[in-house]
Amino acid sequence: MxxxxxxxxxxxxxxxxxxxxxxxxxxxxxxxxxxxxxxxxxxxxxxxxxxxxxxxxxxxxxxxxxxxxxxxxxxxxxxxxxxxxxxxxxxxxxxxxxxxxxxxxxxxxxxxxxxxxxxxxxxxxxxxxxxxxxxxxxxxxxxxxxxxxxxxxxxxxxxxxxxxxxxxxxxxxxxxxxxxxxxxxxxxxxxxxxxxxxxxxxxxxxxxxxxxxxxxPYTSLVRRQPHADSIVRRAEDLLREHFRELTALSLVIAECGIPERSLKRRFKAATGLTLIAYIQNLRIEEAKRLLECEDISVEEVAVAVGYENCAFFRRLFKRCSGLTPGEYRRMFASIGVTPAIEG
CATH class of the missing domain: 3.40.50.880 (Class I glutamine amidotransferase (GATase) domain)
Known part of the structure; x- marks a missing residue:
């Protein structure tokens, strides 16, 4: 049949x-x-x-x-x-x-x-x-x-x-x-x-x-968006340089030379992100790099990217990547490692 x-x-x-x-x-x-x-x-x-x-x-x-x-x-x-x-x-x-x-x-x-x-x-x-x-x-x-x-x-x-x-x-x-x-x-x-x-x-x-x-886990959280707002581009450049610092947000607001509300509005319109979210994304991307390449503890990674509160860092990392820092390290740290050839 x-x-x-x-x-x-x-x-x-x-x-x-x-x-x-x-x-x-x-x-x-x-x-x-x-x-x-x-x-x-x-x-x-x-x-x-x-x-x-x-x-x-x-x-x-x-x-x-x-x-x-x-x-x-x-x-x-x-x-x-x-x-x-x-x-x-x-x-x-x-x-x-x-x-x-x-x-x-x-x-x-x-x-x-x-x-x-x-x-x-x-x-x-x-x-x-x-x-x-x-x-x-x-x-x-x-x-x-x-x-x-x-x-x-x-x-x-x-x-x-x-x-x-x-x-x-x-x-x-x-x-x-x-x-x-x-x-x-x-x-x-x-x-x-x-x-x-x-x-x-x-x-x-x-x-x-x-x-x-x-x-x-595969998503890059930080990408350059095509836009013509020179003030926002200046803010992006400053954040990429100073994102690890606790004063990054206030520094950018001071350097851009326009009212805080105007900068926040223009930044969101140009990038789709708030200033705070942009800083967090930069920090999580750097944390990913450290987890992939460096043999340091999760606590040390958190401090290196600007977070003294490791518990908060872990929650933020999981929300942004879908994985805990430990899971992320296990998933990606070995990709660049070539297995040894037995002779």
Whole structure:
């Protein structure tokens, strides 16, 4: 007796698409129902998902880093599938894709209205936001696009912390976070549309893991925002130099030469952060660096970045990074260490 027909999935490819996410998703989804059986059970199994590439054109082209793409369909063919996947795009942090790929955007909207489930990985959600389908809904993307969503898509409730976000209770739109979040997305798709058991088997084969810790541990809390306010830029430079000092805030207010209320208002408008939050972010980023690179105690780290109260520092660090200082050190301190080669 034959099983259910395989799930049809269309994966969008554009010139901006990251080839690793595109072909990684194709490999993993294509293996559902067959690869575990071949490796472990000596059985051929049956494919559970059939992914195909849809693009802005039916002709071959190169996507990011000159990786070749041969589409199965163009959006002009109006292909239909149960699932539409928008993988990562190579985009600058301020690139909202305004005015580009209008036929693609319209096809995405029509597929959603036709009943397809839309999944995005990383910056694929920027394209989805440009379609308007995320208006009034929650979404995530790579943490580096937080300010892009704040300024260009304010109608989207952007959540930089989790790695998977459901736009509504129906689950018709699911967005995934940073670059390798397509791993989490693939596991979710297989679990949801095939079975949790099959998702676990695929995760074991490909050594995939769910990033249950979310994106906060990986997020840089301090980034230069493009703005034209020279006073705010002066304040940012001063804070980067003096953030460890207890008098950093009063020093900046005095040096900038405008009323305190005006500086605070302009700083928040330009950066999206209060002055206090900016100082805290600078201190936590420096604490991360010390935890990654220096063999000193958490108490010493707290003092080094400007906090005499270690308990307060620990709570602030956990709120900003999602991890305790000790957990953060265990997670990242060994990344730069090369294992010794036994001779």
């Amino acid at each position: 034959s099983g259910p027909p395989p799930l049809e999935a269309l994966i969008l490819a554009l010139p901006e698409t990251a080839g690793s996410a595109l072909y990684g998703m194709i490999d993993v989804l294509s293996a559902t129902g067959t690869l575990w059986e071949q490796l472990v059970a000596e059985d051929t199994g049956a494919r559970r998902i059939v992914p195909r590439i849809v693009a802005h054109t039916s002709h071959a082209f190169d996507c990011g880093n000159r990786i070749p793409v041969q589409p199965d369909f163009s959006v002009g063919d109006n292909p239909q599938a149960d699932v539409i996947i928008l993988p990562e795009l190579w985009l600058a942090p301020d690139d909202d894709m305004h005015g580009r790929h209008r036929e693609v955007v319209e096809w995405i909207r029509s597929r959603y209205l036709g009943g397809s489930i839309i999944y995005t990985a990383c910056s694929g959600s920027v394209l989805l936001a440009a379609s308007g389908l995320l208006d009034g809904r929650e979404a995530t993307s790579h943490w580096a696009y937080r300010d892009l969503f704040r300024t260009r898509f304010p109608q989207v409730s952007f959540r930089p912390e989790p790695n998977l976000v459901f736009a509504d209770r129906t689950g018709r739109i699911v967005t995934a976070g940073g670059t390798t979040s397509w791993h989490d997305l693939a596991i979710h798709i297989i679990s949801r549309h095939c079975s949790p058991g099959e998702a676990l088997r695929i995760a074991k084969i490909y050594l995939l893991k769910l990033h249950g810790e979310g994106q906060l």
